[in-house]
Amino acid sequence: MTEDKEMPSGEALISCRSVWKLYGAKAGEIVKKYGQNINDDIINKNGLIPAARDVSFDVRKGEIFVIMGLSGSGKSTILRCMTGLIEPTMGQLTVSGKDLGTASRQDLIGMRRKVMGMVFQDFALLPHLTVLDNVAFPLKVQGKSRAERHAKAREMVELVGLEGREAYLPHELSGGQQQRVGIARSLTTEPEIWFLDEPFSALDPLIRAEMQDEFLRLQNLLQKSIVFVTHDFDEAIGLADRIAIMAGGRVVQIGTPEELITNPADDYVAKFTEKVPRSKVVSVRTVMGPVRAGLTGGPVAAGALVGDVAQQVMAGADALPVADPDGRIIGAIDRASVTAVLLNQSAPA
Numbered sequence: 001m002t003e004d005k006e007m008p009s010g011e012a013l014i015s016c017r018s019v020w021k022l023y024g025a026k027a028g029e030i031v032k033k034y035g036q037n038i039n040d041d042i043i044n045k046n047g048l049i050p051a052a053r054d055v056s057f058d059v060r061k062g063e064i065f066v067i068m069g070l071s072g073s074g075k076s077t078i079l080r081c082m083t084g085l086i087e088p089t090m091g092q093l094t095v096s097g098k099d100l101g102t103a104s105r106q107d108l109i110g111m112r113r114k115v116m117g118m119v120f121q122d123f124a125l126l127p128h129l130t131v132l133d134n135v136a137f138p139l140k141v142q143g144k145s146r147a148e149r150h151a152k153a154r155e156m157v158e159l160v161g162l163e164g165r166e167a168y169l170p171h172e173l174s175g176g177q178q179q180r181v182g183i184a185r186s187l188t189t190e191p192e193i194w195f196l197d198e199p200f201s202a203l204d205p206l207i208r209a210e211m212q213d214e215f216l217r218l219q220n221l222l223q224k225s226i227v228f229v230t231h232d233f234d235e236a237i238g239l240a241d242r243i244a245i246m247a248g249g250r251v252v253q254i255g256t257p258e259e260l261i262t263n264p265a266d267d268y269v270a271k272f273t274e275k276v277p278r279s280k281v282v283s284v285r286t287v288m289g290p291v292r293a294g295l296t297g298g299p300v301a302a303g304a305l306v307g308d309v310a311q312q313v314m315a316g317a318d319a320l321p322v323a324d325p326d327g328r329i330i331g332a333i334d335r336a337s338v339t340a341v342l343l344n345q346s347a348p349a
């Protein structure tokens with residue numbers, strides 16, 4: 001995230017309301033009988049598998065919304081419901097103004113081709129096509145001319161830093177490069193919403209970190225609305241504007257990385273957050289004190305991370321002024337609060 005980035009707070013581009021996905025022979029019959037009054041008892045007695053249970057959230061325009069949870073927690077199920085690949089058993093999903101429950105199959109296919117871009121863990125490249133033709137493929141499906149799709153594909157190949165490799169086949173590329181192709185391909189149609197399902201999980205840690213930086217660079221440039229699925233909490237806090245934590249098909253908590261870490265909803269969430277260095281997620285705004293007389297130096301940005309300004313505060317006077325995005329002085333940050341964050345203690349009340 002960029003320093004002092006303001007949270008997108010506006011319009012919901014995706015709205016997920018009380019979405020359930022139940023597997024099992026009797027799922028349809030049980031849902032007809034009980035509707036939203038279904039409970040664990042009924043689910044267990046009838047041998048149903050609750051892949052998603054009463055999931056509700058909004059994804060806002062321009063945000064990176066990360067769905068995080070352990071294996072089997074329901075992340076892919078919800079993602080597939082949002083992309084219309086599977087149908088929820090109950091609940092309502094609206095994507096870019098369209099109710100997926102009433103959309104025709106043709107509508108859904110059209111949305112996946114034009115409104116949504118998708119990146120998968122296994123890259124899903126076509127092995128016999130060159131980099132350029134892989135990237136151009138969604139435009140071929142849209143019926144665009146060869147000249148038009150190649151021009152756009154070249155632009156995308158350059159965007160992800162693969163110029164010079166247009167004629168390579170997928171097997172001639174490293175894993176990281178293959179995923180760059182996957183990313184370029186998902187962007188050729190200029191989708192409104194970008195879905196990424198564990199896109200970096202198959203990569204080794206160094207390449208993975210590089211790809212995460214690359215992803216943020218692209219997002220700064222393109223400002224997409226993004227749904228990103230991962231089982232890695234560190235990845236989630238590094239990328240997300242907001243995170244939904246899932247367990248057993250339920251959303252346990254939704255919040256900014258800072259909210260989850262400073263105020264976990266339960267022990268399950270706390271367990272993920274306990275090893276995260278607070279200085280990488282706690283903002284100056286959270287730990288600053290009131291404006292006081294005699295402040296000199298700085299100012300530091302209220303939205304900056306404590307870790308990024310620690311050196312400046314430690315080297316300065318006892319306290320530095322804190323400014324909001326308009327440059328107004330709204331508080332002061334002192335060495336004691338910075339030290340507390342660096343030592344991973346809770347923020348002073």
Ligand SMILES: Nc1ncnc2c1ncn2[C@@H]1O[C@H](COP(=O)(O)OP(=O)(O)OP(=O)(O)O)[C@@H](O)[C@H]1O
Nearest residue numbers: 023049050051070071072073074075076077078231
């Ligand atoms: N077609 C299916 N039939 C029966 N059960 C299913 C089906 N698809 C998913 N499930 C079950 O639903 C639960 C959630 O699965 P889902 O794939 O959404 O989890 P996930 O969080 O994406 O896991 P992973 O990180 O391993 O991909 C799991 O218990 C899974 O076994």
